[in-house]
Amino acid sequence: MACLTDEKILACGEGDLNAIEASRIRDHLLVCRACRLADARYRNLNRSLSRPVFSEPPAGMIPQIMQRLYPALPRYTSIIAAIAASLVFLITWIYVYFDFSRSSLVQALRLTADGTSGWLANIIKAISTVYNAAQAAYKAANALLNALLPAPMGTALLTGSVLAFSGLLAFLLLGPRRKRAHAKKS
Amino acid sequence: MIVDEDQVLIKRTLRGERKAYEELMRKYEKKIFSFVIRMVRNEDVAVDLTQDFFFKVYTVMDKYNFEYKFSTWAYRICYNLVIDHIRKNQAQVDSLDDESVSPHSLLASENVSKEDGFKNMAREETRDYVWQVVDQIPLKFRELILMRYIQDLKYEEIAEITSLPVGTVKNRIFKAKEILKKEMEKDGMLDG
Numbered sequence: 001m002a003c004l005t006d007e008k009i010l011a012c013g014e015g016d017l018n019a020i021e022a023s024r025i026r027d028h029l030l031v032c033r034a035c036r037l038a039d040a041r042y043r044n045l046n047r048s049l050s051r052p053v054f055s056e057p058p059a060g061m062i063p064q065i066m067q068r069l070y071p072a073l074p075r076y077t078s079i080i081a082a083i084a085a086s087l088v089f090l091i092t093w094i095y096v097y098f099d100f101s102r103s104s105l106v107q108a109l110r111l112t113a114d115g116t117s118g119w120l121a122n123i124i125k126a127i128s129t130v131y132n133a134a135q136a137a138y139k140a141a142n143a144l145l146n147a148l149l150p151a152p153m154g155t156a157l158l159t160g161s162v163l164a165f166s167g168l169l170a171f172l173l174l175g176p177r178r179k180r181a182h183a184k185k186s
Numbered sequence: 187m188i189v190d191e192d193q194v195l196i197k198r199t200l201r202g203e204r205k206a207y208e209e210l211m212r213k214y215e216k217k218i219f220s221f222v223i224r225m226v227r228n229e230d231v232a233v234d235l236t237q238d239f240f241f242k243v244y245t246v247m248d249k250y251n252f253e254y255k256f257s258t259w260a261y262r263i264c265y266n267l268v269i270d271h272i273r274k275n276q277a278q279v280d281s282l283d284d285e286s287v288s289p290h291s292l293l294a295s296e297n298v299s300k301e302d303g304f305k306n307m308a309r310e311e312t313r314d315y316v317w318q319v320v321d322q323i324p325l326k327f328r329e330l331i332l333m334r335y336i337q338d339l340k341y342e343e344i345a346e347i348t349s350l351p352v353g354t355v356k357n358r359i360f361k362a363k364e365i366l367k368k369e370m371e372k373d374g375m376l377d378g
Contacts (some may be wrong), residue, residue: 006367010360041367047309048316049335056232057219062211065240072203178305 004028009042057129086169093162095131096138192256196247211240214257218264221336224321225329227269235271239264261337262347265329272325319369327362334359 004025011017012025029036100106106128113124138158145154192213198206218239223232243260251261320331333344341359345352 006364007360010363015357038367041371042363045316045367046311047314049320049331049366051313052220052335053314053317054336056233057215057224057236061219061233061237062208062215065211065237066204066208067245068241069207069236150362163305167274182287 003032004038006042007036009035009039013039013042013046082169086166089166089169092131092134096135099135100186101132101135190256193252196250196252196256199244207244214260215240217337218260221261221264221332222268224332224336225325226271227321231271237266239267242267253280255343257337258339258343258346261333261343263337265333265347279291315373316366316370319366323362327365329356330355330358331362331366 008017008025012022015022017025029039094100109124110128113121113128142154142158145157148154149157192210195206195210197208197212215236216224219236221234222235222239223229226232226235239260242263246263250256320328323331329348330344333339333347334341339347341355344350345355348355350358
């Protein structure tokens, strides 16, 4: 039998030959030193190829992909905190705008808090101080704007600022969801 | 229809479970990155392409047909991404894949020491050297060797991914091995 071609040796190694052909090749390998050497070399090569050297991807790759796929969504706690902040903001705005500081309910609360001590009274006092400060700041800003601009424009500017602040709050809250929807589409 | 581990992860991902997709990425990141980096031979490009691959798989996941193996479908996406990139940057690839340049000379230019001792090399070193030679063979052979041994695919799967006949895939892999053997013989590295 003539010497084996590389293709035959490889096919035999891969188990691609039928039983008769494979047997003939094995017989030939027993008597032919050159083919036996070629066969050993291919086996050695296959052994090396079968244990590939893997390249380690950078450690931060998957977190980066996750960030790209799922932009940080607000958690329930942050949503609740944002809603609470919006409510506080709205109540403060109503309180300041309609000047509730002179209402009988607020006066009664203040008098009760002033006459007592304890954590609840302290909270009421703190809220009262913050509201008074907010009202004073609003009045000062309103007076300043009205002095600089015609009366309706000053109030409009102040109201516009408040609305812009509300809009910014909503944008920050909904931004991540918008990004995620965009990522899904693209 | 048998649902394998990958398909369970896909179903969970489609239901919106982030962890499931992260698990799927962790499972494939090494194989994908190793394939891509050996194809493009540039780490930064490989990182970008691997990220693009996982992003693309996620965005087209709802089109995945559960009758097929996920790995074959995903590797096809990966292969197409890499080939598109290589085609767009053909000039660079041509200079690297010039068949007239022997892998042997390329290795020499990379300062890979082939001084005495190769004949007695340990198996690990032989393996590392084989894979360095793989990195230098022409793309049309390299891509098939990588699919066969890095991605652990069968000839039929490689044929499906590359749209080549199974016979061509086998012949090219045989040819690649002949090239590798010749290069290794020059250093007497396969005699161990």
